Amino acid sequence: DTGVSQNPRHKITKRGQNVTFRCDPISEHNRLYWYRQTLGQGPEFLTYFQNEAQLEKSRLLSDRFSAERPKGSFSTLEIQRTEQGDSAMYLCASSKEANQPQHFGDGTRLSIL
Amino acid sequence: RKEVEQDPGPFNVPEGATVAFNCTYSNSASQSFFWYRQDCRKEPKLLMSVYSSGNEDGRFTAQLNRASQYISLLIRDSKLSDSATYLCVVIGPLDTGRRALTFGSGTRLQVQP
Numbered sequence: 001d002t003g004v005s006q007n008p009r010h011k012i013t014k015r016g017q018n019v020t021f022r023c024d025p026i027s028e029h030n031r032l033y034w035y036r037q038t039l040g041q042g043p044e045f046l047t048y049f050q051n052e053a054q055l056e057k058s059r060l061l062s063d064r065f066s067a068e069r070p071k072g073s074f075s076t077l078e079i080q081r082t083e084q085g086d087s088a089m090y091l092c093a094s095s096k097e098a099n100q101p102q103h104f105g106d107g108t109r110l111s112i113l
Numbered sequence: 114r115k116e117v118e119q120d121p122g123p124f125n126v127p128e129g130a131t132v133a134f135n136c137t138y139s140n141s142a143s144q145s146f147f148w149y150r151q152d153c154r155k156e157p158k159l160l161m162s163v164y165s166s167g168n169e170d171g172r173f174t175a176q177l178n179r180a181s182q183y184i185s186l187l188i189r190d191s192k193l194s195d196s197a198t199y200l201c202v203v204i205g206p207l208d209t210g211r212r213a214l215t216f217g218s219g220t221r222l223q224v225q226p
Contacts, residue, residue, distance in 0.1 A: 031212070033213060033214075035214075040121070040218065040219075041216075041218050041219075042117075042200050042202075042216025042217050042218050042219055043157065043200075043214070043216050044216070045213040045214065045215070048213060056213075091156060091157075093214075095212070098212045099212065101159050101162075102159075102212075102214060103159075104156035104157050104158070105156060106155070106156050107156055
């Protein structure tokens with residue numbers, strides 16, 4: 001299956017720890033998006049990349065969050081000094097071009113103890 | 114006011130019933146509209162795009178009313194497998210470049226035997 005792949009699927013950590021998630025988009029998809037979804041809500045946009053360039057970050061993305069896509073392929077999302085409020089599902093999506101449909105990965109579910 | 118609003122439901126309907134969901138969006142200059150489906154603890158999946166003239170895909174019909182700023186999804190002859198959360202999605206005018214998706218909170222559908 002060559003869909004969007006995210007890992008880990010689940011991450012449980014203590015408050016204050018750093019965590020890093022990885023997203024492998026569909027091959028040759030130029031656009032890569034990160035979203036966050038909490039229970040009972042729809043996903044919310046966090047940031048996106050066009051190839052290796054991070055073009056925009058949402059106001060939801062505090063200074064503790066950083067995302068990279070160093071070679072324009074996979075992307076990582078790091079959260080430093082995690083807080084209870086960071087508990088959520090982190091979803092990655094990719095699209096071939098700006099106007100093409102976005103395909104989502106299974107997500108990484110983060111639980112902060 | 115949320116950018117995209119949906120009735121959270123749940124809508125409990127018997128198999129074979131016809132069910133309709135509405136969604137309203139706040140920004141009249143919004144560009145593109147979609148319905149996504151999300152199963153419990155799974156990623157969102159594109160169900161269909163919504164076009165100004167209305168469009169149909171099998172048992173599913175989507176319509177857009179720009180004057181009243183709402184989108185609808187009609188499901189005919191509902192199946193047990195239609196049970197899911199249906200997310201209304203908009204690409205707003207500020208998102209023309211980034212094409213980030215703005216999601217509603219979702220409407221839960223439960224089809225009962």
